Amino acid sequence: MADSQALARKWRPKDFMGLVGQEHVVRALVNSMEQNRLHHAYLFTGTRGVGKTTVARILAKALNCERGITATPCGKCTACLAIDQGSFVDLIELDAASNTQVDAMRELLDNAQYAPVAARYKVYLIDEVHMLSRSAFNAMLKTLEEPPEHVKFILATTDPQKIPVTVLSRCLQFNLKQIPSSLMEMRLTEILSAEGISADTAALKLLAKAAKGSLRDALSLLDQAIAFSNAAIDETSTREMLGALDQNHLFALLEALAERDGAAMLAIADQLEVASVLFDQVLQDLAALLHRLATAQIIPQILDEEQPEVDRLLALIKHFTPEDIQLFYEIALHGRADLSQAPDEYSGFTMTLMRMLVFMPSCSQQAADRVVHAGISADTPPEVKSGLSTDSGGQEKSIVIDSPNEAWLALVDQLKLHGMTRMLAQYSEAKHFSASRIELCVAEMHKHLLEKVYQDKLKSQLKIHLGKAVEVIFSLERITGVTPAVLRDRDKLAKQSQAIEAIESDPYVQGLVKEFDAKLNVSSIKPIH
Structure with missing residues (x-):
């Protein structure tokens, strides 16, 4: 680039129309200028990089433009040019983060009584105003209650909750929103076009996403990308610069989940650890992909057939139910919150993946959900029979299912169990189930449930429910995890x-x-x- 000035400074908006994504603020300020309904104190709130101080300086120009109070300052008069250059004597800027004490505020306010040197209004711009001390706020309050006619206060903060209510009530408040990624992409495209620099659409999407609603951050990242890629911005170099996660890893994780391949999921986690990616970011990106899946599944017409990963999206949609995707999304969110409590980030991340695997509705559970009642016949294979039950007339019935554990899953909720006996049933997994014998496995961690008194109570309830005695055998074994619990x-x-x-x-x-x-x-x- 011929101009070495930082893009965030070079392309800072000079008027209200140049602001991106803050139409609600612009509309209110423009209307107040056109109707000459001015307030003595304005408060702009919002996260960093969304345009708070930019709006404040444009407002200062609108109040002091030599054309008169206007919503469209000329940008060419002495006042406008001086404000743009940061040399306007009647625009007094104070960074409250480094000037928190009452003495600095009193000195500033003592000068407020004097008329402006070369402007219509003396404008005080106080950034990060929430950092002021309580005594400094009290000193400001006196001036806000009875401000001189020639003084305007413009306050900016990222944390309005820390500002005393007495100060808030005397300000006209505007909340600046985070900039949507789509608007940032458009703005970055416009700037690159003007700068004569090429860039992939995918790379711009990555930059806009990484900026997290801050256009200033997006422009700073764009500066980095231009230098990193030697002014030919592409997706690969941008990912490398940002340390961004390749979407292939995310798709591979969900594809392994669809196949219930825990080993493959852990292998991908190992690859991510070697690549030194942030697992918090992985879970955030995974949640975003799950959101895309859910949206595409419920509203398929939004799918862009031109997207390179559309085939993988469609394949995953076929593998998962809407309930599955909602569940995985919730687990990913909880996993992010739990990372700080985990022994380490890798453990927290892999535990989140295992949680998805364990809680995922298995094929056997889906079969259990479709159980039907039918009469027992002599040729019904034992492995197809589940728990026997009786109707109100004492007629023996069976539930037709596909495996021993499905039979147990279908039966447990029908039993009238309480306390530790119920826990024993809930944490058991069946490896054999027939009309005469049930074999139940319990994991080592739940061996305390195998007290004889709990076993006897469970056998008794099975006898009552089934109408006959059934041999029940318990053992400690490694289980798959598909238990009623x-x-x-x-x-x-x-x-x-x-x-x-x-x-x-x-x-x-x-x-x-x-x-x-x-x-x-x-x-x-x-x-x-």
Whole structure:
């Protein structure tokens, strides 16, 4: 590039129309200028890099342009040029993060009584205002209560909750939003076109995503990408620069999950560890991919047939039910939250993958969900019979299923069990199930459940339910994990996910979040059973 100035500075908007993604703020400010309804104090809030100080400087130009108070400052007069260059004597900028004490505030406010040197208004721009001390806020409050006619305050903060209510109530507040990735991509494309630099669309998507709503960060990353790729920005070099995760790993994880191949999932986790990727980022990206799957499954018309991975998306959609995807999404979110509590990030990440594998509805459970009642015939193979039960007339019936454990899964919930006896049944897995004999396996970690008194109570309940004595044999063995307890926990997690989704999608809640910039306390949401 001929111009070595940083892109974030070079392409900073000079007027309201140049602001990206903040139409709601622009509309309100433009209307107030056109109607000459000015306030003495403005507060701009929002995360870093969304344009708070940029809006503040444009507002300072709008108030002091030599053309008069206007929503479209000329950008050419002495005042406009001086503000753009940072040399306007009547625009006093203070970084509250480094000037927190009351003395700095008092000195600043003592000068507020004097008329502006060369402008219509003396404008005080205080950035990160929430960092001021309590005494400094009290000093400011006196001026905010009775401000001189020639003074305007513009406050900016990333944390409005730390500002005293007495100060907030005296300001006109505007909340700047994070910039959507799509708008950032468009802006980056416009800037690169003007700079005469080529870039892949996929690379720009990566940069926009990495910026996390901050256009300033996106432009800083774009500067890095230009240098890193020698002004020919492509997806490969951008991924390398960002340390971004290759989407192939994410698809491979879900494909291994679809095949219930835990070994393959751990192998991918090992590859990611060798590559030194952040597992928090992997789970975030995995949740994003699951969101794409869920959306494409429910609204297939949104799928872009031109996307290179569309075939893999369609294949995964066929493997998973909508409930599966919702469950995996919730597990990924919980996994991110649990990473800090795990022994190490690798353990936390792999445990999250195993949780998906364990809680995934197995083929056997899907078969159990389709059980049907039928009369027993002499030629019914023993391996196809499940738990025997009786109807109100005492007629013996059987449940036709495909494996011993499916029979046990279908039967357990019908038994009237309590306490430790119920836990024994819940944590058992059947390796043999026939009309006369049931063999149950319990994992080593649950061997305390094999007390004789609990075994006897379970046998007694089976006899009552089936109408006859059945030989029940218990053993300690390694199990697959498809037990009634696991399926119960899976169901609980799915219901929790549905409850959270119901709250998050509620229009009233969405209105509160949008209006007050609120955040849901997800841990407080409980499903109603």
